[in-house]
Amino acid sequence: MPACGAEQDSGLARVRRTGELRWGADAQGGEPYAMEDPDAPGGMRGFEVELAEALARELGVKARFVQNDWSNLIPSLERGGFDVALNGMEVTPARSGRILFTRPYYVFNLRLLARQDDAAVTGMAALRGQRVGTLANSLAWDLLQRSGVEAVPYEGVEEPYIDLEQGRVRAVLMDDIIAQRYGQVRPGLRLVGDVGEGYYAIAVRQGDEDLREALDAALGRIAHSGELRAIFQRWGIDSAAQQRMVDWTDAQTREVLSNTHTARMGWGQLVLFLQAAVVTLLVSAGAMVLAIPLGVGLALTRLYGPGWAGRLATAYVELFRGTPVLLQLYVLYYGLAGVLRLEPLSAAILGLGLNYAAYEAEVYRAGVLAVPRGQLEAAMALGMPLKLALRRVIMPQAFRVALPGVTNDFIALLKDSSLVSVISVVELTKRMTITAVDVRSWLIPGALCALLYLAMSYPLSRLARRLEARLERG
Amino acid sequence: MIEVEKLSKRYDGRLVLDGIDATFAPGEMTALVGPSGGGKSTLLRCLNGLESFDAGVVRVGSDTLAPGDVRAQGEKVRSIRRRVGFVFQQWHLFAHRTALGNVTEAPMHVKGVGRKEALERGRELLEKVGLSHREDAYPSELSGGEQQRVAIARALAMEPEVLLLDEPTSALDPERVGGLIDVLEQLRSEGLTLVSVTHEMRFAQELASRVLVLYGGRIIEEGPPDRVLASPHHERTRAFLGLGRVAALRTMGA
Numbered sequence: 255m256p257a258c259g260a261e262q263d264s265g266l267a268r269v270r271r272t273g274e275l276r277w278g279a280d281a282q283g284g285e286p287y288a289m290e291d292p293d294a295p296g297g298m299r300g301f302e303v304e305l306a307e308a309l310a311r312e313l314g315v316k317a318r319f320v321q322n323d324w325s326n327l328i329p330s331l332e333r334g335g336f337d338v339a340l341n342g343m344e345v346t347p348a349r350s351g352r353i354l355f356t357r358p359y360y361v362f363n364l365r366l367l368a369r370q371d372d373a374a375v376t377g378m379a380a381l382r383g384q385r386v387g388t389l390a391n392s393l394a395w396d397l398l399q400r401s402g403v404e405a406v407p408y409e410g411v412e413e414p415y416i417d418l419e420q421g422r423v424r425a426v427l428m429d430d431i432i433a434q435r436y437g438q439v440r441p442g443l444r445l446v447g448d449v450g451e452g453y454y455a456i457a458v459r460q461g462d463e464d465l466r467e468a469l470d471a472a473l474g475r476i477a478h479s480g481e482l483r484a485i486f487q488r489w490g491i492d493s494a495a496q497q498r499m500v501d502w503t504d505a506q507t508r509e510v511l512s513n514t515h516t517a518r519m520g521w522g523q524l525v526l527f528l529q530a531a532v533v534t535l536l537v538s539a540g541a542m543v544l545a546i547p548l549g550v551g552l553a554l555t556r557l558y559g560p561g562w563a564g565r566l567a568t569a570y571v572e573l574f575r576g577t578p579v580l581l582q583l584y585v586l587y588y589g590l591a592g593v594l595r596l597e598p599l600s601a602a603i604l605g606l607g608l609n610y611a612a613y614e615a616e617v618y619r620a621g622v623l624a625v626p627r628g629q630l631e632a633a634m635a636l637g638m639p640l641k642l643a644l645r646r647v648i649m650p651q652a653f654r655v656a657l658p659g660v661t662n663d664f665i666a667l668l669k670d671s672s673l674v675s676v677i678s679v680v681e682l683t684k685r686m687t688i689t690a691v692d693v694r695s696w697l698i699p700g701a702l703c704a705l706l707y708l709a710m711s712y713p714l715s716r717l718a719r720r721l722e723a724r725l726e727r728g
Numbered sequence: 729m730i731e732v733e734k735l736s737k738r739y740d741g742r743l744v745l746d747g748i749d750a751t752f753a754p755g756e757m758t759a760l761v762g763p764s765g766g767g768k769s770t771l772l773r774c775l776n777g778l779e780s781f782d783a784g785v786v787r788v789g790s791d792t793l794a795p796g797d798v799r800a801q802g803e804k805v806r807s808i809r810r811r812v813g814f815v816f817q818q819w820h821l822f823a824h825r826t827a828l829g830n831v832t833e834a835p836m837h838v839k840g841v842g843r844k845e846a847l848e849r850g851r852e853l854l855e856k857v858g859l860s861h862r863e864d865a866y867p868s869e870l871s872g873g874e875q876q877r878v879a880i881a882r883a884l885a886m887e888p889e890v891l892l893l894d895e896p897t898s899a900l901d902p903e904r905v906g907g908l909i910d911v912l913e914q915l916r917s918e919g920l921t922l923v924s925v926t927h928e929m930r931f932a933q934e935l936a937s938r939v940l941v942l943y944g945g946r947i948i949e950e951g952p953p954d955r956v957l958a959s960p961h962h963e964r965t966r967a968f969l970g971l972g973r974v975a976a977l978r979t980m981g982a
Contacts, residue, residue, distance in 0.1 A: 628820035635778060636834035636886060637810035646837055650824045725824075 265462025266313075269337055275310040275317050278331060279341035280324035284411060285435060286489040287342050288319070301489040302340055305359060308481055309456075312472035325390055325409065325687060328353060329696065331459055338469070339457040342429065344393040346452075351514035352694040354460060356469045357507045358453030359482065361495050364394050365433035366446040368425045369418060375425050378403070378449055384424040387414035387678065391691045393452045394427040406678045407688065411436045413588060417678065418443060420591050422598065431491055453510060470507070477502065519698050523689055527699075530685035531706045537602045537671045537681060538710075542664050544607030549614025554644060556615070557622055567615070574612035580673050582609055587677040602674035610667055617659035621652030654725045661718035665711045682706055729753055729921060730775055730812070730890055735784035736945075737770060744770050745781065746945035752890065757912065757922040759936035759953065761929075763968050766942040768925045772892050775923065776812035777805035788812055788890065810838060813883030817895040819875045821867035827854060827878045828863040831885045839886065846885075853881040857911055873904040880911060891915065893924040897931050909935050929957055929969070941965045 269275050279288040279302060288300035298319050310317035320336040327339040328349065344362075345355055368375035375381060382402045388394040390407030398405035406423050408414045414426045415437045426437060430448065437443055456473075458466045476482045477500045486492035555567040574582065583605040587596060596604065625648050633643035653660075672683035680688075686703035690696045730752040737745040745767050752758055752775075760768040773779035774786060777798045786793040788808045798805050822830050831850040835841040841849070854860050857877035867875055876896065883891055893912075897905050905928070912935055916922055926932055932939055932953050939956040941949040941964075949962045960966050 626820070626823075628816060628818060629822065631778060632814075632816060632820035632822070635776060635809055635814040635816075636882070637806045637838050638834065639806060642837055646833060647822055647824075651822075654824065 265337065265458065265465030266468050267464075269313060269315055269465060273315050275306065275313060275315050275338065276320050276336035277306045277317060277338050277340045278320045278322040278327050278336035279339070280327070281321055282410060283324055283341055286431065286491060288340075301485050301491065302342070304485045304488070305476075305482070306340055308476050308485070309469060309472045312475055313468055325691070328457060328691065331457055334459070337458070337462070337465065342431070342454055343457050344429070344452050345455050345510055346391075346393050346396055347513045348391075348396070348692055348694070349457065350511045352460075354458040354463065354466045355455040355507075355511055356458065356466055357473055357502050357504070358455045358510065359473055359477075359499060360454040360486070360491075361498055362452055362454065363430040363448035364397060364427055364450040364452065365430040365437075365448050366425055366427050367415070367418065367433055367437045367443050368446050369421070370442055370444045372424070375446055377447060381425055385422070387417055387423040387426045388428055389414075390684075390688050392429075393450075394429070397450055398427060407675070407680060407684065408678055409676055413678070415440055415443065416588050416591060420595055422595075422678075470504075474502075519689070519693055519702075523693075523699075524702075526689070527682070527685055527702055527706060530680055530682045531710065533599075533679060534668065534671050534682040534707075535710055537599070537606065537674055537679065538664065538668045540603035541606035541610055541667060541671070544603065545610035545614045545663075545667075546660070548607070548611035550618050550649070552611060552615035553618035553622060556619060558640060558644070571612045571615050574609050575616075579606065579609045579670065580676060583673060583677055598674075598677050598679045601677055602671070602679045605677075606667060606671060606674065610663060613663050614660065617656045617663065618649075618652055620659070621654075621656035622648055624655040625651045654722075657718060657722055657725070661715055664714060668707060668711055668714075729789065730923075731785075731787040732771075732775070733785045733787075735771070735774060735781055735786065737774065737779070737781040737783075739770075743945050745774070748784070748945075748947060750940065750947065752921050752923050754889070754919050754921050755916060756937050757916050757924070757935050759932035759939045760923065760925045760942060761927065761932060761939055761968075762942035762948075767945040768940075768942045769894060771942065772894055772923060772925050775890070775892055776809050776814050777801070778814065810886055811888050812890040812892060813886060813888035815876070815879045815883055815891065815893045815896060817898055819867075819879040821870075821875055821878055821882070823867050826864050826866055827859060827870065827874075827881075830867070830878055831881045834882070835885050850881070850885060853884055854878070856884075856914075857881050858907070872899045873901070873907065876900065876908070877911065884915070888920070890921040890923065893922070893926075895925055895927065897926060897928040905931060933957055941968070943968070 263271060281288060281290050281298065286301050288298055288302045291297040291299040303319070306317040322330045322335060324341060327341060327343065330336070331339045331353065345358060349355070366378065378401050384403055385406050386398055386403045387406045387408055388398060390409070395405055395407065411432050414423065414428070417423045418426045419440060419442045425446065427449070428437065438445060456469055458469065482499060483492055483496055486496055552567045552570060556564050559567065583601070586605045587598070587601040629647055629651065630643055633647040638646070671681055674681060675684035682703055686699045690699040693699065732748055732750045735745050735748040736743065748771060760772060762768050770779055774781050777793055780798045781795055783795050788811055791804055791808045793801065793805060793808060822833060825833060828847070828850050831853055832846040835846045835849065836843060851860065851863065854863050857880055859874060859877055862870060862874060870878065896908060900908065909931065912922060936953045939951065939953045940947050941956065941962065943964045949956055949960060949965045956965065957969065960969060
């Protein structure tokens with residue numbers, strides 16, 4: 255059976271048997287690492303693409319790219335989604351303690367950028383207590399955690415610099431390759447300085463020691479032959495410092511990888527989880543408070559408003575229901591940043607609120623339609639104007655019908671609120687992801703995260719059921 | 729006092745009201761009778777603007793309803809509705825409000841009567857229709873007869889000059905009809921104008937001071953119940969009442 259065979263194979267044997275070196279990376283990481291080739295749809299380009307191909311050639315196999323969300327490259331590697339993770343994977347103590355690293359293939363600097371008009375930012379020391387953006391679980395993230403600043407996690411490389419320009423973070427700390435291409439090109443930003451150094455290496459699963467050794471040897475060969483720096487030169491990322499990659503020794507590898515530490519779940523983590531749960535609750539409740547009146551307005555406009563207004567309300571519902579909420583959050587927070595500068599939390603509440611209003615509108619519309627026609631007629635016959643009849647007679651009854659749907663939506667919203675991590679809000683799910691990578695386990699953070707979600711949603715559904723029972727009488 | 733002049737209404741190209749002229753005076757109880765589709769319910773609904781019409785005029789005191797969309801007539805139609813109460817065949821009590829809540833709703837929110845006064849008046853009205861002990865009950869907890877009496881109290885709470893009733897006996901057990909007649913008799917003696925659509929001849933006979941027979945959107949006969957119901961002039965009335973040549977007509981129709 256192939257499955258059993260695969261399990262018994264060592265890493266190198268598996269790669270040789272399948273004739274493929276499957277390397278995981280995130281095409282969203284973009285230029286110059288690994289990205290889709292605009293000239294050859296489905297193809298990839300980037301210095302890491304060339305590196306992967308050179309290494310595969312050295313191993314006598316073909317390189318095959320596997321797309322994976324960057325922040326989950328390590329867990330996916332461990333699950334066996336691919337043979338190696340090769341995507342600007344920085345050597346950090348947390349990662350060194352969890353997976354195997356090859357010798358480094360690139361040395362980079364951690365580069366700090368601030369706004370041109372913000373001369374007060376002179377270095378890390380000047381940023382105590384300030385918001386500083388970076389990629390979550392990166393080397394820069396580790397450094398920020400230790401330096402007394404408020405680290406703001408991002409999932410892409412453009413977004414932190416957009417936020418820096420908008421003044422939503424005070425500075426951004428990123429690898430120099432990223433800073434140079436995505437940050438320093440923005441006229442409003444300036445280089446503060448390089449505050450540290452790190453290495454990119456290839457991550458290999460524990461137990462695949464032979465694959466790591468083969469890759470180390472292959473890296474050594476292409477470094478000595480000059481191919482490695484030729485690749486860097488082609489991508490404009492070569493520097494004198496890269497000569498160290500050519501002269502690299504095994505002793506240096508051991509030294510770089512010797513610094514391992516394993517974070518553990520502790521009281522500190524628990525406090526962070528509770529804080530994140532409060533953010534989740536705040537975002538969800540805030541969005542719902544916005545969505546309910548807006549939804550009622552939309553539903554009533556569709557049912558009773560003049561034709562043009564009804565069509566407008568219908569268009570709103572279709573637009574917000576028919577496009578991904580993730581896209582809406584991006585547009586609201588980054589797309590409209592030039593005209594509407596929202597703080598992450600307000601943008602999260604507004605974005606989810608506007609989106610859920612579309613769903614609420616439909617729930618209430620169904621509720622109103624479920625109220626017998628005679629109720630409105632009876633109210634009108636008593637001389638009530640339409641608005642009064644809707645407020646006093648129709649909506650209270652419609653709400654009773656709509657309540658289970660509204661509860662359902664609120665619980666869905668509690669979970670959907672995890673999407674706001676794309677606009678740098680650290681809510682419960684994001685906290686869980688960050689911690690899980692730190693402590694090398696998804697089990698405990700995952701269970702704690704699930705427990706906290708349940709602790710929020712279960713009382714809510716109980717409350718709703720009691721309310722339903724109370725309304726049932728009338 | 730309601731006056732109706734040359735009232736006409738088309739529905740799907742069919743003339744459902746065809747030049748109705750009628751006056752409904754205070755202290756008078758008018759029974760609208762006639763076969764289904766004759767226009768009696770439509771006429772009743774036109775009297776408080778629940779239904780729009782195409783020609784003619786409806787006058788309630790100084791307020792006048794004109795042909796065309798009633799919704800466009802805003803305050804005028806609401807003013808008429810406040811003065812003309814309507815008791816629906818299926819009552820349509822507000823399902824989310826108690827009996828007392830149903831009765832106080834419109835005075836408080838339409839007329840702006842204070843809560844205390846509205847509750848006081850509401851309790852009086854429930855007592856009047858014999859439902860003091862049920863004021864906290866929701867409509868789903870009330871019998872048909874009780875719901876109807878709450879519906880009457882709800883309409884009366886607006887202190888209307890006119891009370892319109894659509895088939896008030898149709899959902900009542902026969903032994904309940906007597907109670908309804910007592911309540912309405914008292915209202916008439918207080919000077920209310922009562923108009924009721926009915927197919928119950930005993931009800932018309934006992935309560936009405938006048939019967940209007942509608943057929944094909946016209947009033948084909950009118951007069952005191954004793955005369956109209958016992959010896960109708962019009963052939964159609966006789967047929968409707970099942971008198972005289974019904975058998976012959978049936979044979980001919982077949």
